[in-house]
Structure formats: C-alpha cells, structure tokens
Amino acid sequence: MKTLSRGGFAAALLGALVGAALLGLGVGGSGLDAGEALAVLAGGGDATARAIVWELRAPRVVLGFLVGGSLAVSGAALQALVRNPLADPYLLGLSGGASLGAVLAIVAGVASLWAMPLAAFVGALLTVLAVYRLALAAGGGLDSRVLLLAGVVIGAFAGAITSGILSVTESVRVRSAMLWLLGGLGGVGWTGAAVLAVYAIPALAIVVREARALDLLALGEEPAQHLGADVARTKRRVYVAASLLTAAAVAAAGIVGFVGLVVPHAVRLLRGPAHRGLLPAAFVLGGALLITADAGARTLFAPQELPVGVITAAVGVPLFAVLLRRLATRRLA
Amino acid sequence: MSGAPVLELTDAAVRYAPDALRLDGANLTVRAGECVAIVGPNGAGKTTALRAVLGLVPLAGGSARVEGRAVAAWTREELARGVAVVGQREEPAFPITVEDAVFMGRYPHLGPWRRPGAADRAAVRRALERADVAALAARWVETLSGGEWQRVRLARALAQEPRALVLDEPTASLDVRHEMELFELVADLVQRDGLAALVVSHHLNVAARFAHRLVLLAGGRIVADDTPRRVLTDPRLSRVFDWPIAVQVLPDGTPQVYPERRPAAGPAIKESR
Amino acid sequence: MGREGERAGPESGDLTVRSHTDPLSGGLVRLRPGGFGLCVVALTACGPQATRTAAPFTDAWGRAVATAPAARRVVSLAPATTELVFALGAGDRLVGRTTWCDWPAEARAVADMGNGIGPNVEAIAATRPDLVLVYPSEGNRAAVAQLEQLGIRVAVVRQDAIADWRGTARAVARLLDRAAAAESLLAEFDRRLAAARAGPAPDSPSVFIAVGSNPPIAIGAGSFVAELVGLAGARNAFADLGGPSAVVSLEAVVARNPDLVLVLGPGELAAEIARRPGWRAIPAVREGRVLAVDGGEFNRPSPRLPDAVRALVARLTARSAAGPAR
Numbered sequence: 001m002k003t004l005s006r007g008g009f010a011a012a013l014l015g016a017l018v019g020a021a022l023l024g025l026g027v028g029g030s031g032l033d034a035g036e037a038l039a040v041l042a043g044g045g046d047a048t049a050r051a052i053v054w055e056l057r058a059p060r061v062v063l064g065f066l067v068g069g070s071l072a073v074s075g076a077a078l079q080a081l082v083r084n085p086l087a088d089p090y091l092l093g094l095s096g097g098a099s100l101g102a103v104l105a106i107v108a109g110v111a112s113l114w115a116m117p118l119a120a121f122v123g124a125l126l127t128v129l130a131v132y133r134l135a136l137a138a139g140g141g142l143d144s145r146v147l148l149l150a151g152v153v154i155g156a157f158a159g160a161i162t163s164g165i166l167s168v169t170e171s172v173r174v175r176s177a178m179l180w181l182l183g184g185l186g187g188v189g190w191t192g193a194a195v196l197a198v199y200a201i202p203a204l205a206i207v208v209r210e211a212r213a214l215d216l217l218a219l220g221e222e223p224a225q226h227l228g229a230d231v232a233r234t235k236r237r238v239y240v241a242a243s244l245l246t247a248a249a250v251a252a253a254g255i256v257g258f259v260g261l262v263v264p265h266a267v268r269l270l271r272g273p274a275h276r277g278l279l280p281a282a283f284v285l286g287g288a289l290l291i292t293a294d295a296g297a298r299t300l301f302a303p304q305e306l307p308v309g310v311i312t313a314a315v316g317v318p319l320f321a322v323l324l325r326r327l328a329t330r331r332l333a
Numbered sequence: 334m335s336g337a338p339v340l341e342l343t344d345a346a347v348r349y350a351p352d353a354l355r356l357d358g359a360n361l362t363v364r365a366g367e368c369v370a371i372v373g374p375n376g377a378g379k380t381t382a383l384r385a386v387l388g389l390v391p392l393a394g395g396s397a398r399v400e401g402r403a404v405a406a407w408t409r410e411e412l413a414r415g416v417a418v419v420g421q422r423e424e425p426a427f428p429i430t431v432e433d434a435v436f437m438g439r440y441p442h443l444g445p446w447r448r449p450g451a452a453d454r455a456a457v458r459r460a461l462e463r464a465d466v467a468a469l470a471a472r473w474v475e476t477l478s479g480g481e482w483q484r485v486r487l488a489r490a491l492a493q494e495p496r497a498l499v500l501d502e503p504t505a506s507l508d509v510r511h512e513m514e515l516f517e518l519v520a521d522l523v524q525r526d527g528l529a530a531l532v533v534s535h536h537l538n539v540a541a542r543f544a545h546r547l548v549l550l551a552g553g554r555i556v557a558d559d560t561p562r563r564v565l566t567d568p569r570l571s572r573v574f575d576w577p578i579a580v581q582v583l584p585d586g587t588p589q590v591y592p593e594r595r596p597a598a599g600p601a602i603k604e605s606r
Numbered sequence: 607m608g609r610e611g612e613r614a615g616p617e618s619g620d621l622t623v624r625s626h627t628d629p630l631s632g633g634l635v636r637l638r639p640g641g642f643g644l645c646v647v648a649l650t651a652c653g654p655q656a657t658r659t660a661a662p663f664t665d666a667w668g669r670a671v672a673t674a675p676a677a678r679r680v681v682s683l684a685p686a687t688t689e690l691v692f693a694l695g696a697g698d699r700l701v702g703r704t705t706w707c708d709w710p711a712e713a714r715a716v717a718d719m720g721n722g723i724g725p726n727v728e729a730i731a732a733t734r735p736d737l738v739l740v741y742p743s744e745g746n747r748a749a750v751a752q753l754e755q756l757g758i759r760v761a762v763v764r765q766d767a768i769a770d771w772r773g774t775a776r777a778v779a780r781l782l783d784r785a786a787a788a789e790s791l792l793a794e795f796d797r798r799l800a801a802a803r804a805g806p807a808p809d810s811p812s813v814f815i816a817v818g819s820n821p822p823i824a825i826g827a828g829s830f831v832a833e834l835v836g837l838a839g840a841r842n843a844f845a846d847l848g849g850p851s852a853v854v855s856l857e858a859v860v861a862r863n864p865d866l867v868l869v870l871g872p873g874e875l876a877a878e879i880a881r882r883p884g885w886r887a888i889p890a891v892r893e894g895r896v897l898a899v900d901g902g903e904f905n906r907p908s909p910r911l912p913d914a915v916r917a918l919v920a921r922l923t924a925r926s927a928a929g930p931a932r
Contacts, residue, residue, distance in 0.1 A: 029858030048860065051887035056857050059883060083426035113882055116820070168721065170706060172817070179821055179853060186856060187820045189883020209445050215437060218426045225389065226420065227493075228413030228441035273427045303844070303858030305821060327428070 009271055013284045017065075020288040023295045024061040025053065029302045060185045063193045064294045065287035067185065067253045068263075070200045072286025073279050074245040075260025076267075077207050077238050080214040080275065082144040089246040089260035092151035092239075096158030097127025098250040099181055103162050106177045107169050116180060117188060117195075117251035123158075124247035130154050132239070142235045183254035183309030185294045192252045199248035204283070206241040210234050211275035218273065256309045258316030259286050265323050289315075336365035337401070339497045339529035340386050340416070344395035347381050354393070355381045357553045365496070368523045368530040370540035373550035374574050379533045380421075382550065383501055386531065387418065400496070413441035416497045417490035419483075421505065425474055431485050432470040435460055438492030457492050463518065464488035479506035487515065491522075497529040498522065504536060512536070516543045538589045541565060549573060562588055663777050666742040666764040667750075676783030677737035677759070681730050683722040684741040686765040686906040688713050690775055691739075693791055693909045694784045701733040709902045709910075727752045737781055739763055766850075768833050771907035791909060798912035799837070806923055807839040811865035814843045814890070817851060819879045824854045830907055831870065838918035840866070856884045863889055866925065867896045870904060897921055 025041075026034025032052050039045050040053040074089040082091065101123020105115045134150040135142055166174050180187070188195075207214075213234040216224035221231050249256070263286040267278050293311040300306065340363040347356040356378045363369045371379045384390045385397050388404035397404045399416065407415075417438070425434070438460065439453045461467040464487045474482060483506055490498060498519065504512040520543050522528045534540045540547060541561040549557040549564050551573045557564040565588040570578040577593040662670045681702035682688040688707040691700055697712055704722035707713045717733060720726045723745040730738060730753070738753055740746050740762045753760045761781060763774040772792060779788030813835050815825035825831050826847025835842055843864040844854065867890045869876045876898035885891045899918065903910035 029855045030861035032857075048887075048889065051889075051892070052857060052860055055887035056860070056884050080426070085427065113820070113878065167724075171723065175823075176818055176820075179818070179823075184821050186822070186884055191883065212440050212443065212445050216440060218429075219434075219437070220423050220425075222420055223423050225409060226387075226413065226418035227437060227489075228410035230409050268427060272433065273429055274433065298855045298857065303824075303854045303861075304847070304852045305855040305858075306853075307821075 006271075006277070009281070013281055013288075016288045017284050017291075020291040020295075021061050021065075024064065024291045025057050027295050027299050028052065028057055029298065055189075056186075059189045059193060060294055060298075061291050062190075063185045063188065063196070063252060064291035066193055066196045066200055067249045067256065068259050068286040068288070068290025069283035070196070070204075070245040070249040070286075071256060071260040071290075072263035072282040073204060073207060074242040074249070076264035076275070076278055076282045077210075077214065077242045078260075079264055080218050081235060081238050081242070082148055083218060083220070084144070084148065085265065086261070087148075088257070089242065089249070090155075090255065090257075092131045092147065092243065093127040093153075093155035093158060094124045094243065094246050094250065095255050096155035096162070097130075098124040098247065098255065100158045100162045100165075101126075102180055102254075103165050103169075103177045106173050106180070107165055109173075113188070117192065120254075121247050121251035124250055125243065127154055127158055128239075128243040128247070142232075142239065179307060180254050182307030183256040183312075184297070184305075184307050185253055185290075186305075187254075188252050196248050196252045199244055203241040203244040203248075204279075206237055207245075208276070208279050210238050210241075211279055214238065214275045215273070254307070254309065256290065256312055258312045258320075259290055262316045262320050262323065263289060265327075266319070269323060269326055336527065338362045338364050338398075339400055340499075340531055341398040341401075342382065342386055342395065343398070345382075345385050345392050345397055346394035347378075347385055347390050348393035355553050356385060359385070359395070359550075359553075359555050361386065361548060361555070361558070363497070363529045363531045365529050366523055366527045367546070368519060368532065368544045369546045369548060370532045370534055370544035371548045371550060372534060372537055372540055373556075377550040378553040379550055380501060381553075382548075383418075383499060383531070383533055387412070387416065387499065410441050410444070413493060415495055416499060417493040417495035418499045419486050419490050419501065419503055421502045423482075423486060429474050430470070431466060431472050431474060431477070432457070432461070434474055434485055435466075435470075435489045435492050438489040441493060456494055460488045460491035463491055465514065480508065480511050483507060484511065484515070487518075495528065497531070500530070500532045500534075502533055502535065504534065504539065512539060519543065537565070541589065542587055562586065565590055663780060665762045665777070667762045669760075669762065671761045671781070672759060673780045675736075677735075677781050679733065679735045679737070680782070681719060681733060681735040681738045682707065683719070683725055683730075683739060683746075684763075684765065685709070685722075685902060686771070686908060687739040687741075687763060687774075687778065688716075689902070689906075689908045689910075690765075690771075690778055691782070694775075694779055694782060694787045696782045696784055696787075699782065701735055702730055709908070725749050727756075731756050731758065737761065739778065741765075765907055766830055767828070768830070768837075768907050768911065795909060795912060799915060802912045802916035802919060803837065803839070805919065807919070811840050811922060811925075812843045812862070813840045813866045813868050814859055814862070814864035814888075815868045815870070816879070817870050818853075819875075819882055819885070821853045822856055822859065822885075823851055824859070825851050831904065834904065834911070834914060834918065835868065837915050838922060840918075840922060856887060860887050860889075865895065866890055866922070869896060869898045870900070871898060872900045873898045895925065897925075 022034055025037040030052055032049055036045060036049055037053050037057065040049050071089050075087065078089060078091050079085055079087040098120040101119035102116050105119035131147065131150045131154050134154065135146045138146045166177060213229045216227050216229040217231065217234060225231050263282050264278065267281045267285060271277060271281055293315060294308050296311045297306045297308045342359050342361040345356060345359045346354055349355050359382055361382065371382055373379055381390065385392060388397055399407060399412065436457050439449060439456060443449060461470055464484050466481065466484050466488050469477065469481060469485065477485065483503065487503065504515055507515060516539055519530050523530050532540065532544065544561060546559060547561045547564040548555055556573060557569065565580050567578060567580055570590060578590050579593055580588050580590050582588050662672050665671050678699055679701045680691060680699050682691055682700060683704055685704065685707045688700065688703050689709050691697055692710050692713065700716045702719040703713055703716045705718055705720060706722065719729050722741050723743045727749050736759055738758055738760045740750055740760055742762045742764050750760050750762060763777060764770045765774050775792060776788050779785045815831055815835060817823045817825060824844040824847060826849055827842065827845045829850035832842045843862045867888065869879055876896045879885055880891050880896055890896065902908065903914040
C-alpha cells in the first residue's frame with residue numbers, strides 16, 4: 001500500500017529538501033539565523049554575514065545535497081545490482097580503497113587541499129577495478145555473489161594495510177586521518193561541489209537510464225533477460241556509474257555511512273521499488289538527510305564540530321530499526 | 334491450424350564440457366497456432382533445448398531461429414516483445430505488488446524512457462484477468478502461495494502480448510484445478526489468438542491432453558517428435574524413462590500413461606488382484 | 607648531590623617516607639603523598655651501594671622509581687625527554703631515542719628505537735639500559751609492565767605543561783645524578799623567560815591556535831601551546847574548550863573573531879590554509895593576520911621555551927605595531 005499519492009510524495013520530498021536547506025543555511029556557531037541568511041542570499045548583509053553564508057554555510061548545503069544524493073542513488077543501484085538489501089555504496093571495497101588512498105596522502109605529508117580528495121578518489125577506483133577483475137577471473141559475468149565476496153576481501157585487505165600504516169604514523173597525523181575518514185562537509189568548498197557535480201551528473205544519467213533494467217534485475221538475472229534486459233551490459237554500466245558516484249562523494253566528504261543503505265529502503269517503503277521514481281526520490285531524500293545531519297554536526301556540541309558520519313549513524317540506526325519493523329509487519333499483511 | 338514457424342532449432346548442438354554434448358542434432362519447430370510439449374527424463378536436455386531456442390546458450394552446431402530470423406540477430410528487448418518466457422523459479426529481491434510485477438511485462442514495449450499509456454494499462458488488466466489473478470492485484474508477491482505466484486508470472490507473460498509462449502515446468506506447484514486451468518488457457522491462446530506455445534513438462538498426461546505434438550528427449554537427442562498418440566508407446570517410454578510404463582487410451586483418443594509397480598523382490602506389502 | 611628528598615617539586619606530595627621496593631618485584635608499592643617538608647633519609651635495599659641519600663621519587667603513574675644508582679645507559683621514549691637529557695649534559699648516556707627525537711642534532715647519532723608510544727620492548731632491552739624514560743600514554747602500559755619484568759628501571763615522566771616539565775627536569779636529574787645541572791638549567795630558564803617577557807608587550811590579542819585545517823582543530827586550555835601563547839601575552843580564543851584540542855566549526859571561529867590565527871607548521875601551510883574554502887570567512891584570514899610557527903620548541907616544553915616565547919612576542923608586537931593591514 002502506498003501511503004501517499006505520487007504527487008503528494010513528490011511534494012513532501014521537495015518540502016523536506018527546502019526545509020533541510022533552510023536549516024542548513026539558518027544554523028551555525030555564529031548565531032546568524034535563517035532570516036539573516038535569507039537576507040544575505042537576497043543581496044544584503046554585512047561582510048561577515050556574507051562571508052558566513054557564502055563561504056561557510058551555502059557550500060555545505062550544496063555539497064550535502066550532492067554527496068547525500070550520490071550516496072543514496074549509488075546504494076539503491078548497487079542493492080538492485082547484487083540483489084541484496086544490505087548492499088551499500090561502499091560494497092565493493094570502495095571504503096577500504098578510499099581510506100587507504102587518503103591515509104597514504106596524509107602520511108606522505110602532502111599539504112595541498114586537493115591531495116586527499118584525489119588520493120581517496122584514485123584509491124576507491126583502483127579497488128573497484130581490482131574487485132571487478134577478481135570477480136571476472138572467478139568466472140563469468142559479474143556474478144553478484146562473487147562480486148560481494150571479492151568486495152569484502154579486497155576491502156578487508158585495504159583496511160588492514162591502512163591500519164598498519166596508521167599504527168606506525170605519528171599521532172597527530174593519525175588523528176587527522178581518522179577525522180577525515182569519519183566524514184565532513186567542510187573540506188572542499190564550492191570548487192569541490194563543482195567537481196563532484198561534474199562526476200555525479202553523468203553517472204546519475206547512466207544509472208537512471210538503466211532504471212527499468214534494474215527493476216527487471218531485481219527479479220533475477222534469467223527473468224530479467226526474458227523480459228528484455230541486456231543483463232551483462234546493464235551490470236557493467238551500473239557498476240561503473242555507481243562506483244564513480246561513490247568515489248566522487250568519498251573524495252569530497254570522506255566516508256559517510258548509512259545514507260546509501262537506509263534511504264533507498266525508506267523510499268521503497270513509501271513509494272514502491274520501481275527505479276524510475278526511486279532513484280530521483282532517493283537522491284532528494286539522501287541530500288535532505290545529509291544537509292540536516294551536517295546542520296546537527298555543526299551545532300549540537302558547539303563550538304566543537306562532530307564528523308557528519310557520526311550523526312548519520314546515530315540517526316540511521318534507529319531509522320533502520322523502524323524500517324525493519326514496518327517491513328516485518330507488512331509481510332503478515 | 335498451424336501457421337508459419339515461430340521457434341525453430343535446426344540440427345542444434347550444445348556443449349557444456351569438452352567431451353559432453355548436452356544437446357545433439359536437435360530439430361524442433363513450433364508454428365503459430367501450435368502447442369508443442371518437450372518431455373523426457375531428468376537431465377535429458379529439455380531446459381537446454383529451451384535455452385537454445387531462445388539464444389541463451391551458444392550453439393556448438395546447428396542454428397536457432399525465431400520467426401525465420403537467427404535468434405542472435407534479435408536484441409533481447411525485441412525478442413521479449415515477441416516471445417514470453419515463464420521460467421521454473423523466480424524470487425524477487427525486493428517487495429513488490431502483483432500489479433507492479435505484471436506491469437513489468439510491458440517493459441519490452443516501453444524501453445528505458447517511454448511513459449506507460451492507457452494501452453499498457455489495459456494490457457495489464459487483460460493479462461491479470463485472463464490468468465485469473467485480478468483479485469490478487471494489490472497483494473505483495475512474497476505473501477502469495479507457490480501456485481498463485483506462478484499464475485502471476487503467467488499473467489506477466491501475457492502482458493508482454495507475445496506471439497510465442499515458452500513455459501518451463503509451468504504447473505509444478507499447481508493443484509489439479511489450476512493446472513488444468515493453465516493448460517486450458519494456453520490451449521485457448523494457441524487456438525484463438527494464434528500463439529505458438531512451447532512447454533516443458535514432467536506431467537506426461539497433461540501434456541498429452543493439450544499438446545499438438547510431443548517431442549521426447551533422451552540423453553540430449555530427440556527420440557520422437559509426433560502426435561502424442563504416436564509418441565507415447567509402452568516400449569519406447571519404458572526404455573526412455575527406464576521404468577515399466579503402460580499406456581491407456583481415453584475415449585477421445587488421448588493416450589494416458591501410468592507407471593507400473595515394480596514386481597516385488599521380497600514379501601509383498603499387500604496382495605493385489 | 608643526591609639529597610633531594612626535602613625539596614618538594616611540582617609533583618608535590620610525592621615524598622616518600624618508606625624505603626622503596628626492589629624494582630625486580632613486579633608489585634611496586636604505591637607511595638601515597640605523605641606530608642611535606644619531611645626529609646627522611648632511607649637506606650635502600652639495593653645492596654652494598656654507597657650510603658648516599660637516595661630517596662626514590664614517584665613518577666607520573668604513581669610508581670616509585672629508585673634514584674640510585676645513577677643511570678648510565680638511558681633510553682628516552684619522548685622527544686622532550688631526549689632534549690632534556692642533552693640539556694642536563696648527559697647526552698652521552700643516551701643509548702636509545704624515538705624516531706621523532708630531532709633536537710639537538712647530536713640526538714640523531716643515538717640509536718633509533720622507533721615509536722615512543724607502544725615501543726619495541728625487545729629493541730630497547732637489547733641496548734641493556736638501566737633507565738627507560740616513558741611518556742605517560744595508555745598505549746605504554748604494556749611496555750612498562752614488560753620492561754619491569756625484565757628488571758629494567760622505568761620512569762614514566764610527564765612533560766605536557768611547563769609545570770610538569772620543571773618537575774620532570776628535577777626528577778630526571780636525580781636519576782642521572784645531575785641535580786646541580788638541573789638547578790642551573792632551571793635558573794637559566796627562568797632568567798631567560800623573564801627577559802623574553804620583559805620587553806614591550808603586545809596588547810593581549812586573541813589568538814586562534816590551529817593545528818589542523820581539514821577539519822579545523824583548535825587548541826584549548828591545558829596544553830603546552832596554549833601556555834606558550836599565554837606567556838607571550840596573548841589570549842587563547844578557545845580557552846573554554848573541554849579538552850586540550852578539539853574539532854571546531856569554522857563558524858565558531860568567525861563568531862569569536864580572533865585577532866590572529868596561529869598555525870603550527872611551516873609557512874607554506876599557513877598560506878595553504880588561508881586559501882582553503884571557508885577559512886576566508888574569518889576576518890583575520892581575509893586580512894592576512896595569519897602566523898605560522900614551526901619547530902619542536904613550539905610543540906613541547908623544553909629549555910628552548912624562552913626562545914620560543916621571545917620569537918612569538920616579537921612577531922606579535924610587530925603585528926600590533928604594523929596594524930591590522932599586515
């Protein structure tokens with residue numbers, strides 16, 4: 001049973017996004033409130049207020065939208081690809097590879113702003129490639145169980161190397177590395193958001209094009225073929241696109257968990273599993289969620305700032321529990 | 334009567350291992366308005382033959398054609414518009430309603446971008462009714478019984494509005510009534526709508542009732558391809574199935590088979606006759 | 607020369623009133639702070655040593671550490687301790703240091719033992735030390751226990767704050783039998799520190815002390831750098847932070863509008879930080895009021911502290927004099 005009509009659901013989603021954006025623009029450690037922020041957007045405000053809104057808050061809202069949306073879509077696509085509701089964007093060893101890349105950059109002492117995002121991005125893509133090759137070598141066609149296993153294995157390998165490196169690194173750098181890995185939206189600013197958009201938009205287009213094929217794939221590979229899906233091609237494309245989305249998101253914001261896992265399920269519950277609607281809805285909901293989480297990360301323990309991944313986990317776990325309950329009660333219907 | 338050939342295998346061979354042929358020299362034709370049943374013991378290659386006809390396995394020899402064209406020349410989407418397949422087993426990974434599941438039968442006609450129109454919705458409605466699952470439309474697929482789910486998948490196949498139906502063990506989980514209903518439906522589609530139907534079944538008797546022709550497969554080879562009356566004979570069946578089988582003929586001429594009890598080697602459990 | 611018992615150092619209350627126990631026994635007696643000002647001469651149970659007074663001292667983990675015999679082969683597991691040993695004129699007694707011990711230059715000639723936290727106990731034992739100076743981190747509990755089991759004398763010394771450092775200087779000097787050197791070192795230190803602070807004072811600017819840029823980490827009260835900044839006549843903008851350091855939101859920094867941003871690291875790092883997104887919202891960054899300080903003397907208390915204070919005072923007054931346009 002769908003609780004909301006299609007139009008109602010879309011309106012609610014957009015409302016959630018606008019609300020989240022207002023929240024993100026309206027709270028922060030400096031006491032500037034939403035009204036003043038809106039005034040700045042309209043063109044007024046003094047130098048400090050303008051700096052706060054344009055340099056600090058607005059980029060985080062935009063980045064939160066892009067990162068949260070990318071992770072949610074990537075998670076949804078991977079869940080369909082491997083036919084497993086527990087899949088998340090970091091499934092295929094991506095988080096291990098990104099961590100390794102980032103830690104190497106920190107340990108090498110490269111101070112440039114772009115060193116870590118680039119290293120995380122390259123690390124993520126290299127592991128995806130390794131998992132891909134491993135799965136293919138294990139025998140034909142990107143079998144989903146083989147993919148899962150290969151991802152776990154390679155991710156664990158990368159994680160072990162990362163831990164090893166951290167154990168011999170000096171503590172200040174270790175702390176830096178860990179904090180970056182826990183996720184945060186403050187690091188890359190407008191340029192980072194632009195770069196993310198450059199990667200995310202084409203990747204999104206690819207995934208959305210395969211939306212109907214993903215619906216079919218969820219039935220099983222043979223039924224999907226019988227219903228007209230080119231399974232091998234779809235898997236390849238979605239695999240690449242989802243990996244790009246995740247790698248770009250991790251490069252911009254570190255490893256933010258739970259968004260990619262929980263948001264697709266929430267949308268499925270509220271709207272149904274058809275991917276043509278699921279994917280855009282997941283993007284918007286994921287974005288709104290991350291913007292809200294970031295607002296919390298910045299203000300809950302002011303002046304300190306928590307890693308945003310902590311908030312998404314703290315919120316995501318009870319949310320997931322609620323979803324599970326609803327799923328369970330529905331099975332009895 | 335039967336029309337142009339829709340599904341054809343000519344001298345098809347399928348090899349799974351270097352020295353093992355799963356299918357050898359198979360010749361098979363299913364015409365429009367005709368129902369052909371493939372029967373045979375386990376491991377005879379029945380499902381392989383289906384896969385070969387649909388172009389899902391590479392052929393080690395021979396050819397497979399659909400509507401006169403090599404199957405490899407069809408895109409999967411094009412093929413799905415013409416041929417609907419109901420496989421043996423299916424388990425959706427995510428919860429889905431019956432209506433949404435049947436609606437996926439329209440996907441080959443919609444492609445990635447086209448929005449569904451009134452014609453699509455009408456086709457789905459018709460399919461739901463013909464498969465007798467209209468009452469289940471709002472149910473979640475995971476709450477259905479095995480038989481209901483099988484009928485829903487048949488409805489999805491009908492929603493594809495195909496010119497040929499390929500069914501792999503379609504009545505495995507169905508009771509007598511639903512089994513008969515399904516085959517009556519297939520027979521109706523074949524006769525009235527001119528579909529070509531290719532059915533793999535273990536149920537020799539039902540196949541014999543409804544199929545125009547039986548294709549008997551054993552060890553990868555086609556042993557017989559003819560009307561049920563001519564295919565189902567005692568000696569042949571007993572040899573192929575490696576069990577004594579007797580054939581009786583119904584008043585309307587349809588042969589029915591029954592397997593004999595094995596002659597008791599030790600003390601009989603009960604006296605017969 | 608070894609009669610230190612009566613002077614209560616900054617680790618006050620740690621005067622011992624009983625004889626220590628042999629370090630070979632694993633269970634060291636925890637000596638609770640007794641009174642103060644009592645000087646008790648106690649003969650140790652160390653066998654036929656000279657009858658100098660050799661009251662043991664209590665280290666940062668409440669362990670009693672024997673001060674006799676004087677240590678001849680010392681392993682130092684913290685850069686601050688290495689510097690201290692050299693400053694006490696006992697650098698030739700060092701047989702092991704950590705990878706991070708970079709001052710003075712002679713320290714480089716000492717064998718590298720690896721990390722100071724979670725150290726390689728075997729490598730340390732192989733140098734046959736009679737004293738190991740350990741940093742009080744939880745990661746060192748196991749190593750301390752292992753060294754004790756091997757019968758090696760271990761002293762856990764804290765040097766995070768300037769007050770700690772003075773007490774540790776005296777304690778380590780006792781262990782090395784260089785007490786006089788310690789006193790003269792501290793006297794010199796106090797003199798130079800007073801001199802460094804004697805000149806024109808900057809007008810108490812507020813400083814945001816940044817040690818990380820992504821995410822931004824601020825130094826709070828209770829850490830050495832904060833003390834250093836205070837000694838140089840400035841105020842720490844984040845003195846109210848719960849701990850010695852924490853991740854802060856850039857907006858909080860903007861709200862506190864520090865006069866100056868102090869970056870611990872090389873000059874390129876300061877330039878780099880000024881370019882990072884979001885930091886430009888801080889008026890001090892926009893107007894170029896960013897200072898970078900680099901070097902061990904800014905990271906930990908040491909005999910070089912007065913030099914660090916003098917350098918910092920100079921740069922702060924130069925900024926005040928030149929006005930905010932710098």
